[in-house]
Amino acid sequence: MEKVGVYDELDNLKATELRLGLPGTEETVSCGKSNKRALPNNTEKEIESTGKTETASPPKAQIVGWPPVRSYRKNNIQTKKNESEGQGNYVKVSMDGAPYLRKIDLTMYKQYPELMKSLENMFKFSVGEYFEREGYKGSDFVPTYEDKDGDWMLVGDVPWEMFVSSCKRLRIMKGSEVKGLGCGV
């Protein structure tokens, strides 16, 4: 650790120092201070064993300011990763006549039927049957959604993945308004 002879007296001081540790144990050297091999050995093992992890806590020993990437850039890449790792896509669901709205996570469902069942359970209604040309038949209720362009669309027309990525909120319409969407009477 110390390079210059002047510090010999410090070594003697150390020998007579009162510490709480067991005799013969050395102080641990903090990362990156006087060791030129800056990292503790276990870091390399961690790199090999973790591979691609998606845990919130980083597997590597974190050195401040390393790698040398601007914080602005670091923050932007991190948010991207969180979003793409699918931390849930929650959208509001309203039903005409219901006193308050609900929220559901679209990533919890794999296809339309699952989503419909869940909505039916949540609001205690029945949605009828979906037909490509006529929309939903057999019920007063019609599930609609607002897409990224701000337009109100009928749930079920587009492929599921496209729906999940473009749906901003859901609205279960009821009654007279329903006719406008071309549902069979």
Added chain:
Amino acid sequence: MNYFPDEVIEHVFDFVTSHKDRNAISLVCKSWYKIERYSRQKVFIGNCYAINPERLLRRFPCLKSLTLKGKPHFADFNLVPHEWGGFVLPWIEALARSRVGLEELRLKRMVVTDESLELLSRSFVNFKSLVLVSCEGFTTDGLASIAANCRHLRDLDLQENEIDDHRGQWLSCFPDTCTTLVTLNFACLEGETNLVALERLVARSPNLKSLKLNRAVPLDALARLMVCAPQIVDLGVGSYENDPDSESYMKLKAAIKKCTSLRSLSGFLEAAPHCLSAFHPICHNLTSLNLSYAAEIHGSHLIKLIQHCKKLQRLWILDSIGDKGLEVVASTCKDLQELRVFPSDLLGGGNTAVTEEGLVAISAGCPKLHSILYFCQQMTNAALVTVAKNCPNFIRFRLCILEPNKPDHVTSQPLDEGFGAIVKACKSLRRLSLSGLLTDQVFLYIGMYANQLEMLSIAFAGDTDKGMLYVLNGCKKMKKLEIRDSPFGDTALLADVSKYETMRSLWMSSCEVTLSGCKRLAQKAPWLNVEIINENDNNRMEENGHEGRQKVDKLYLYRTVVGTRMDAPPFVWIL
């Protein structure tokens, strides 16, 4: 020349624009000094604490354009506490008081407040150009003042700043009479954007050449903007989420085809990669492409895009491009001059990163390459030797091997020989960043060969003080030296104090320098500000006694003609 009247000499000086050259001219003789100072319009100040605004204005009363840099470079990596300094307000106040005709202000790593922006906007009638890079401390309210009050605003360029977005209506603060915009870059704003105000602004700005949008501008708005501004040269796409079947996308494709002046493309902060093909028709004109924030663009879509960009001179990309992708770049982009490859995975997964093979491929395929920033998993001496042979024209060479102290992964040797080859071959090298396992030997090479080197960044390198001494003694043109986590101490620091007068600054953190060493330096060199940044509350650093031997956590010293600064926070000790 002395027999010509002043006006003639001044006219000749008008053709000399570079700061270095103008500084040189001013040293020739008294009369040239006088003529030069009255005709100088642009001033660059690399360290805002090296001089103060009063002295600046006394020397250059006709100042029109000022560039100021504040915090040291390592502040980018969170090594400098936020309150350290670099405040622009005193500068703006002084400039306002002096009534100088300021037209341009460029700031880097400075603290800017809404109050300063407001004062700036009201004080200079002809103010035209504001460029803020890596600054912080202001909100969109400050931008609103600039928009509202600067009648002849030409450039508002915000690059990677930390801005508090109040989701206000700053864009609608541009008056209807404002039609002079040439540059509008607000990509770093996080909040919602008033799209109507934006579209109207772009529509009434016929000179608009550079437009960089933030994430809140959706595809249909982008399509409309491009229809309004087909003359655009530099475009930053914000959000690129789209549906290939939508009408917006069709409109966008048609609009892009008309943008025949487009030369620079960036952004894609959110992107649907399969729709990149909309840009293919203009790719053959592109000279600059920055996809370093486009985490969702990789693989075949990225490759296809690059294959269309045969005229590319500048490419900023993520390492998800892989070595194979870099090979495509090498075979396509024969005019490439600058390449930056950033790490996409900062938590150390390291699966799709690039290696020495990508770097070698680029060096072989792109003979005009002069600037590189390369983050990679591994490197070898052999690769660096090859790169040096292929590209002896490097001006900037920055290599960052993600794991500190990593040796040549084939031979397990330090990378001294590889970097040595680079400095030996690249006689014009001005900037160098080192990484990997390095001994004092690499510094011997740098001191011997890097004659033009101005900036050197060292991390986790070297064995003894000799390393730092080789650099200080050898690199005659050194301006900025920044060192972290390397075993250099007082002996190197104090060996040649007069050297620091020829440099802009020295940064040393987590090295072996002690408090008493720093004090001795401060005593020997009163024209230096020697700052110790000590963030620990438990105050290990005591002024007297044994603790003089305590190692200093962060040392930042710089030459100055105005002495100790008055705005340092309590944790910064100026010796």
